[in-house]
Amino acid sequence: MSDLDKQPGRVRPAPENFLTEEQIREVAAGRRNFLRRSLMAAGAAMAAPLAARAADGDPAILQLPEWSTTLGQPVAARPYGMPSKYESQLLRRESPGLARVGGASVSFCPLQGLFGIITPSGLHFERHHQGWHEVDPARHRLMVNASDPAFLKKPKVYTMDDLMRLPPVSRIHFIECGANTGLEWGNVAVPTVQYTHGMLSCSEFTGVPLKTLLEDCGVDYKKARYVLAEGADGSSMTRTIPMEMVENGEVFVAYGMNGEMLRPENGYPLRLVVPGVQGVSWVKWLRRIEVGDKPYATKDEAVHYIDLMPDGMHRQYTSIQECKSVITTPSGGQTLLNKGFYNVSGVAWSGRGRIKQVDVSFDGGINWQTARIEGPVQNKALTRFNIGWKWDGKPAILQSRAIDETGYVQPTYGQLRKVRGTKSIYHNNAIQSWKVVESGEITNVQVL
Amino acid sequence: MSRFSKPILLVALCCASAAAFAFDNYGIGRQATPAEVKAWDIDVRADFKGLPKGSGNVQKGNDLFEEKCASCHGSFGESNEVFTPLVGGTTKDDIKNGRVGGFVTGDIPQRTTFTKVATISTVWDYIYRAMPWTAPKSLKPDDVYAILAYFLNLAEIVPEDFTLSDQNIAEVQKKMPNRNGMTTDHGMWPGAPASKGGIGNGGKPDVKNVACMKNCKSEVQIGSTLPDYARTAHGELADQNRSFGPVRGTRTLGQGAVTAAPAVDPNMELATKNGCMACHGVNNKIVGPGYAEVVARYKDQPDAESRLTAKVKNGGQGVWGSIPMPPNGHLADEDIKTLVKWILSGAK
The missing domain is CATH 1.10.760.10 (Cytochrome c-like domain)
Incomplete structure (x- = not known):
């Protein structure tokens, strides 16, 4: 903790907490001369502002900063607003060694510093299969056709003009890559929540229910029970979607994200939204929808995104992201400043519906307390939870455990591995543990 | 017709018109031409539906x-x-x-x-x-x-x-080595189950936990901890967290190791944009040799620049192993020249 104490910007309660723990013990023992000596020594040794703080108060208060004494920037100085220059640390980052080509890689969302449930669009995680493009919306088309002409009265083509005239919906949903936390199936591999859980984001999406388009084309729901979604990029990624999710109105073709158009990295100008289903099915740069009577066994459901089980069989068409949660603050790779109160905060989500309850443990899962959920709780969306904690300076293991509206309880690593082994790659929704040691440093551990 | 009573006929007409109302209701979008469908409908299913002749x-x-x-x-x-x-x-x-x-x-x-x-x-x-x-x-x-x-x-x-x-x-x-190696018997398909013509068991989870609250176990069994190499493999964690707030990022690379954001090098940008960096590191081999290795090999050759220019343009194989370098005909001659000069100067 000592080097943290020296960092500028550290907010310290005055005055007794100016002392080191050792000094506090001295004071408590009645050695007041020591206190006087140490304050004087501190005043001499520290840089001028800190000395001023010790004597009269906080220079951040006593010496007016330039933003209080000079003229600020005019409106529209930045026509598209950007985060403060002091926010340069929270960025999408790659995990070294995970992929060898940037065009087929992942950048992880910095969950460790985010609040609430909406992911800033510029920090939304990325997963591309063959690089991303700036797709010209004027030349983008969505085609709806059928594997057999009998399934659809009329194959149609829609422009962005067409799609944006149709009645839209706006809904908040999480999107999680099926391989999120995949590096951790066998053992702890990465240090922070950005790399363990950062293939996760949540946005408000706006677009047209796919049901509207299929019915506009005259779909025959009796015959066409599957939908193929296809992208316009080089990989032209394809995935099979069940018609049940289209019929119930959940699946939509989205152009809007958090109030503006989708970002290019997230599929501008059109992507599929398949709530509760792994991100690979949310096909970006969506160019075609085909209705059919059979699933398609595409590359990303027959070579990748298949889950290897202990008996050597691969599970195919595993799509639902099961109930999961993680504490984002404090979390791995962070250090607590000192003993005392902390708000422990995290997110929970379920591909099967709403979050019902989140419990938090501070002793590695022996005892649990129910956390406070920040409402409103939405269907297949991130749900923020908070719980107060007084750290006594002793080792602790922090965990969160989510329960969804179906009654499903997020499993432990031991429970998950007993059924699925350690080589599945996909769909790791085990309880995450963060170990706190006396120094305040927090690291990633796995509790069985 | 005479076999139907009037009310039933009315119901039938009403339903027919409701279906027609949904189909082509908006007057938006247009019919795809056969040539358009053919151009984009390229998927091939497991039963070979969609497979072109050839x-x-x-x-x-x-x-x-x-x-x-x-x-x-x-x-x-x-x-x-x-x-x-x-x-x-x-x-x-x-x-x-x-x-x-x-x-x-x-x-x-x-x-x-x-x-x-x-x-x-x-x-x-x-x-x-x-x-x-x-x-x-x-x-x-x-x-x-x-x-x-x-x-x-x-x-x-x-x-x-x-x-x-x-x-x-x-x-x-019929000879594919893992043709019987797939199962759909799981609860993670969000549509109809196999029993109703769909996939899987209808969403029944395979892993179960119960929400115990007090004294749930006698000891905490740690299965795995963060290996030392993994603590530093992701760079300086202190710089991946805010410098204020309830916690700090842990300083993993040591005091004073804070690195400023590197200035953008236009040559590096050019190399990245054109895919060179996917196969070559500045110092390290990825698929092809690192640029430092290239410099070491060619530095005393007077015609190094023209030879490398030809290699970038036309591709090559054998000098660095069996994996060939593809030709890069899409690169402008001027860009190739810039890149080769930059590489030979140490790519700095």
Whole structure:
């Protein structure tokens, strides 16, 4: 903790907490001369502002900063607003060694510093299969056709003009890559929540229910029970979607994200939204929808995104992201400043519906307390939870455990591995543990 | 008609008009032309619906693969440098049984495409829609048959003189080494279950926990902790967190190791934009040699600049190993010149 104490910007309660723990013990023992000596020594040794703080108060208060004494920037100085220059640390980052080509890689969302449930669009995680493009919306088309002409009265083509005239919906949903936390199936591999859980984001999406388009084309729901979604990029990624999710109105073709158009990295100008289903099915740069009577066994459901089980069989068409949660603050790779109160905060989500309850443990899962959920709780969306904690300076293991509206309880690593082994790659929704040691440093551990 | 009573007829008419109301209701969008559907409807299903007619043999596939694919996948689809290997890890027994034995025994060092994939249609579809990596959709159906025939020969599924076509692909499917290695018996398909013509068990989870609240176990068993190398492998964690707030990022690389954001180097940008950095590190080999190694080899040669320029433009093979460098005809001569000068000056 000592080097943290020296960092500028550290907010310290005055005055007794100016002392080191050792000094506090001295004071408590009645050695007041020591206190006087140490304050004087501190005043001499520290840089001028800190000395001023010790004597009269906080220079951040006593010496007016330039933003209080000079003229600020005019409106529209930045026509598209950007985060403060002091926010340069929270960025999408790659995990070294995970992929060898940037065009087929992942950048992880910095969950460790985010609040609430909406992911800033510029920090939304990325997963591309063959690089991303700036797709010209004027030349983008969505085609709806059928594997057999009998399934659809009329194959149609829609422009962005067409799609944006149709009645839209706006809904908040999480999107999680099926391989999120995949590096951790066998053992702890990465240090922070950005790399363990950062293939996760949540946005408000706006677009047209796919049901509207299929019915506009005259779909025959009796015959066409599957939908193929296809992208316009080089990989032209394809995935099979069940018609049940289209019929119930959940699946939509989205152009809007958090109030503006989708970002290019997230599929501008059109992507599929398949709530509760792994991100690979949310096909970006969506160019075609085909209705059919059979699933398609595409590359990303027959070579990748298949889950290897202990008996050597691969599970195919595993799509639902099961109930999961993680504490984002404090979390791995962070250090607590000192003993005392902390708000422990995290997110929970379920591909099967709403979050019902989140419990938090501070002793590695022996005892649990129910956390406070920040409402409103939405269907297949991130749900923020908070719980107060007084750290006594002793080792602790922090965990969160989510329960969804179906009654499903997020499993432990031991429970998950007993059924699925350690080589599945996909769909790791085990309880995450963060170990706190006396120094305040927090690291990633796995509790069985 | 006379057999229907009037009310029933009215109900029938009403429902018919409701269906018509949904179809083409908005007057938005237009009918796709047959040529348009043909241009985009390229998917091939496991039952070969959508498979174009055509054929190609192993020898032609070998030639095409060497020219268009080997720079990433290695000449025999074995390379693990850029992508995971395509071929390898399957046996004669696997071809006979349709299960890759290595998955059953757990003794499989590297999963390859042919150890995993159950359906040959998947490979055909994927090559046609997405390969080669830098020029997707440039292969003709006959090229795809040929390349696939070459894979099948490498995997010892078909002989060297084999010609794959739309006529015999269903026969080849019966020899796919992991054709019986897939299951859909799980609860993670969000549609109808297999019992109702869909997939899986209808959403029933396979792993169960209960929400115990007090004294749930007698001891905490730690299964794994963060290895030392992993603590620093992701850079300075202190710089990946805010410098204010309730916590700080842990300083993993030591005091004073704070690194300023590097200035953007236009040469590096040019190299990244054109895909050079996917295969070459500045100091380290990735697929091709690191630039430092290139400098070391060529630094005393007076014609280094012109020789390297030719290599970047036309490609080459053999100087640094068997994986060839693809030609880069899409690069402007001026850009190649800039890049070569930059590389020879140490790429700094």
